[in-house]
Amino acid sequence: MDVELAVPEAYWTRTRKTGAVMVVLGLLATIVFGALAGSENARFALGETVDGAGFDIPGTFGAIFFGLVALAAGVAMLVTGRYFGVLTGVALMGFIISALCWQMSVSPVSHTMPLGFIAAATFTAAIPLIFGSLGGVLCERSGVVNVAIEGQLLTGAFFGALFGTLTGNFWLGLVAAAVGGALLSAILAVFAIKYLVDQVVVGIVLNVFAGGLTAFFYEQVMRPDTDAYNFPGKVPSWPVPVLSEIPIIGPALFNGNIFSYGSLIAVVVITIALFRTRWGLRTRAVGEHPAAADTVGIRVLGLRYANVLLAGLVAGFGGAYFSMLSTTGFSKYMVSGAGFIALAAMIFGRWHPVGAFFASLFFGFFGALTGFLNSISSPIPSQFLSMLPYLATIFAVAGLVGRVRAPAADGKPYVKG
């Protein structure tokens, strides 16, 4: 029936518009990057270091060739008006590799990119985003907008460092981090669910509140006596034998710690729980059509409270990553926007835990790329490079997603009657 009723489409569909953008990017890469690239080889090493197996691409040739790949993909989108996902991916990859060929071939420091290292850095940068966006998914699937992810991460980081040091037990610190996130969530829950305050406003206020409060205690308590209050210890590393030796992805996935393994487990568990259990069905019903859930005897508000608190636990635990991954401890404002990128990852991932996971990796990749370009003394100013993840966020959320559908009752308080 839908085929028969299909509407005559406007020529400038989403795919064609994106294709036009990709053509411009492809031309830019081919001409500008091609002209700027040097004659040296750009080397992509498979391992975690610059030594070992890899493959070489002559700089100028690579920049031009991959620019043309991006261009071709863009043209294909314009002509066919189809294959949006695949062609966008190909075009973006072409553009990025072209840019890398240029950057690496002219670098005064190193012409080699260790892919294993990049993969590991991508995942490492993605971990807090994964926890944050899962916190968002849990909250928003039940119909409460969670803009407070930033604050939840920050509170988790602070509680983890503080209580990890006070108790002298790293693991109790982790528990405290989760509880800290949940405490902040509890404020969100009460204001959003009980007092029907605008959920976005509450979320923003909580972010500011968490920033101010943790900064205050950091200055007044932690900084004067770091050993007593801000020395939680370092997360133990748990490599998996054999698997961690796999090239490129081995070190990234299987040489990890409680945070990296935890994030993978959380994605799997939350996905199964949301889509296979009674709790998950009810949660989604409450987020889509609370009145329908109410009329079959589901306690709408109770379920929302539970989910918002659970979201706080997950995000708070993820926040501990910032202060407990290495021995540096907590410092004020250390989350610096990761919560907002996590929010974007949740939307980019279409409110699905697995989608949020891959979106987090996408943003993590840009973070890793920034780090790499800095390390090879890229001629691009570092301030501009550190904008990369945010630029990627804007384009991803605004352009690539197309029509995402939030849970229908997301952000709408439920009042009976």
Added chain:
Amino acid sequence: MNVLYGLLQPDEGEILVDGAPVRIKGPGDAIKVGIGMVHQHFMLVPVFSVAENIMLGAEPARGGFIDHAKAVKLVREVSQRYGLPLNPDAIIEDLPIGIQQRVEIVKALTRDVDLLILDEPTAVLTPQETDELLEVMRGLKAAGKSIVFITHKLREVKAVADRITVIRRGRTVGTADPTAPETELAELMVGRSVVLEVPKEEAVPGEPVLEVSGLVVADDREHRAVDGVDLVVRAGEVLGIAGVQGNGQTELVESIMGLRPARAGEVKLSGKPITTWHTREVLRAGVGYVPEDRSVDGLVKEFSVAENLVLDLYDLPPFGGRFALNLDAIAAQAEQKIAEFDVRTQSAQQPVGALSGGNQQKVIVAREMSHPLKLLIASQPTRGVDVGSIEFIHSRIVAERDRGAAVLVVSSELDEVVALADRVAVMYRGRVLAVVSPDTPRETLGLLMAGIDPSSSSHTPGREQDTRGEGMSEHGEAAS
């Protein structure tokens, strides 16, 4: 009914089930004592499957994990037992309204209720679907269920009820036998004799004012909501568009008004193409527009009555000066319109949202008729409006016609269309199936609204097959 189902709490009085008083604190309690309800606005999650919606709240599960196969089996069993075929895996938002209602009924039945409350179930159905529903109700009665059937359509209660109770303004005003004459029931319902017909002279159609040809419009889901519509509305006549809601009427009107782009075809106003005009240009060219849902379009609820009365003309003299609004002129306009259209409001400064539905509608009508009209488009002009206001709005629409304007009335109430229109166009699945006289027998109009053209023996074959295919697959599912 919301009290019975536990959605609201009673201030006084008691509820007896099987002779024993019960306290119903929530819908869960209602289900426990055997009360089920099919709401006027369906309580279904649009993105869930049929089975998911039916099991929600009473999910068969093992250790928290949902036993999907068991849920599907339960749906099949119940739907087979009561002769209500359903595909358990279909997604609700893809189903026609009639089938969604079936899901609601099966949902209540799976909970083993003895009493089923049906709140205005026929408001969204075609006459044929309504007949099917009445048949289902008889079947449920035979299976030993009690049914409370709420409707304002007399034909339906008379057809199916064993006892009738008339409620008006929160009180029981009388009971009647299904054999009582319709006029008696109607009088009980409205408290005074009703004029079922709008008094009007024979129309004197003049030049074509609105010409729509080959119009194609997409809905929000990119489906072909309007699928090649041709229409002509002449000066001095009312063209009524009948049809079950959701057959493209909304998109047709929005496209004429410039609120929704036309994908193909043309709209002309007095011979001039206006297809790509902006809404403001269309309005300023002498078109009045009463939108179908005043809670969304047509009014700014927080604004005062006076402000709402000049929403479209605020920037033109006398209301708008070079830099500021002319508040005196706006106040004078409000005084005059409130008197002329009998808007019941405490003052012109009252927020329009505080008015009753009928008076809100009168504000819209007053505004749209406050400049000279070539064309008046009224969508659902009397939805949710009290009887007194209905008569008033109808008479103003006819007066506008007699003044020489072309009028397009869209309504899902067949009675309203027939009462107002000089010609009736029936829309079905985005097409105008036929343009007929309002004197056409109800049965014929009903069949047309269901997509069947009784006058032609060769039906549009593609459509016909289409509907039959759906029905077949559902039967197949139920049988397997």
